[in-house]
Amino acid sequence: DTAVSQTPKYLVTQMGNDKSIKCEQNLGHDTMYWYKQDSKKFLKIMFSYNNKELIINETVPNRFSPKSPDKAHLNLHINSLELGDSAVYFCASSQARTGGNYGYTFGSGTRLTVV
Amino acid sequence: GENVEQHPSTLSVQEGDSAVIKCTYSDSASNYFPWYKQELGKRPQLIIDIRSNVGEKKDQRIAVTLNKTAKHFSLHITETQPEDSAVYFCAAAGEGTYKYIFGTGTRLKVLA
Numbered sequence: 001d002t003a004v005s006q007t008p009k010y011l012v013t014q015m016g017n018d019k020s021i022k023c024e025q026n027l028g029h030d031t032m033y034w035y036k037q038d039s040k041k042f043l044k045i046m047f048s049y050n051n052k053e054l055i056i057n058e059t060v061p062n063r064f065s066p067k068s069p070d071k072a073h074l075n076l077h078i079n080s081l082e083l084g085d086s087a088v089y090f091c092a093s094s095q096a097r098t099g100g101n102y103g104y105t106f107g108s109g110t111r112l113t114v115v
Numbered sequence: 116g117e118n119v120e121q122h123p124s125t126l127s128v129q130e131g132d133s134a135v136i137k138c139t140y141s142d143s144a145s146n147y148f149p150w151y152k153q154e155l156g157k158r159p160q161l162i163i164d165i166r167s168n169v170g171e172k173k174d175q176r177i178a179v180t181l182n183k184t185a186k187h188f189s190l191h192i193t194e195t196q197p198e199d200s201a202v203y204f205c206a207a208a209g210e211g212t213y214k215y216i217f218g219t220g221t222r223l224k225v226l227a
Contacts, residue, residue, distance in 0.1 A: 031213055041202055043159070043217040056214050090158065094213075101147035101208045103161035104215065 003027050006091050006107035013081055014115055021076045021110045023091030031055075032074040033092040033104065034066060043090070049074055081114045088112070117142045119207050121218025128195050129226050136221045138205035139187040145207040148181060148188045149215070153202045162203075163190070195225045 004025045013019055025032060033056075034046040048056035049068040063079045074091060088111050092104040118141040128134050138148075146167035151159035165172045165179045165188065172179050176195075181188040192199055202222050206215040 041153075041220045041222075043204060043220075045214055048213050050213060101210065101212075101215075103149045103164055104151075104159075106158040106160070108158050 004091060004093055004105050004107040006089075006110050008110060009108060010111050010113075012113045012115065015081055015083060017081050018077070018079045019081060019112070020078070021089055021091075021112075023074045023076075023107055025072055025091075025093040025105070025107075027093055027095070027105060029093035029095050029105070030071060031094050032068065032071070033094075034074065034076050035090045035092060035106075037088040037090060037109070039087070047074075047076075078112075081112075083114050086112055086114045117145075117207075117216045119205060119216045119218045121205050121221055123221060124219065125222045125224070127224045127226060130195060130197060132195055134190075134192045134195055134199070134223055134225075136190045136203055136205070136223070137187060138189070138207075138218050139185075140207040140216070141186070142207065142209060142216075143186065144209040144212075145186075146210050147208045148179070149206050149208075150177075150179060150190050151204040151206070151217075153204065153220075155201070159204060192223075195223075197225050197227050199223060200225045 031050045033048045047066040052068045065077045068074045088109045090109045091107040094104045095102045120139045149164035152162045153159040178191045202220045205218040208215045
């Protein structure tokens with residue numbers, strides 16, 4: 001069974017459209033993340049939720065809105081897509097808890113291409 | 116702000132040789148340092164991690180060393196194999212911060 005699953009794997013869309021990416025984890029982790037990986041492979045955090053509470057909200061255009069209906073799900077909605085939004089978006093989860101950090105488990109990524 | 120520098124950006128080694136990737140972090144509160152391997156078109160996967168109360172950790176052909184005073188840590192891969200070819204990322208995190216700061220990645224090529 002896939003531990004962190006993202007859908008869709010590929011997304012090609014036109015500028016100005018609105019799209020969503022879904023993420024689900026079955027590891028029982030408390031914390032979930034969205035990372036953006038650009039063409040130079042740089043991994044930059046966008047958002048993080050811990051038990052459905054938003055705990056990290058980096059400098060991201062407000063066209064990007066995360067939603068966590070429960071601690072196993074974290075979705076990303078993007079409004080008015082722009083060419084610069086083209087990237088691979090990774091969802092991740094971790095068993096982060098007070099007293100120590102734990103490694104992330106990443107989803108397989110969503111390659112978003114805006115044309 | 117928090118920053119993690121990673122060097123080199125690309126590294127080519129002959130099969131069987133060793134490879135070393137170095138990272139330097141800026142936040143002295145960082146206490147957890149994971150390393151990820153990302154093969155082409157795939158997700159990053161955790162390969163080894165080290166916490167600040169430990170100076171070195173080994174797992175078969177890979178090892179990580181940490182120098183807290185100098186604020187740098189390194190990944191060592193011995194007896195490299197073609198399947199080690201990938202992009203490797205270091206990261207640093209402070210306790211309970213939930214956020215990892217990733218390095219810029221090292222593309223390792225192992226030549227057969």
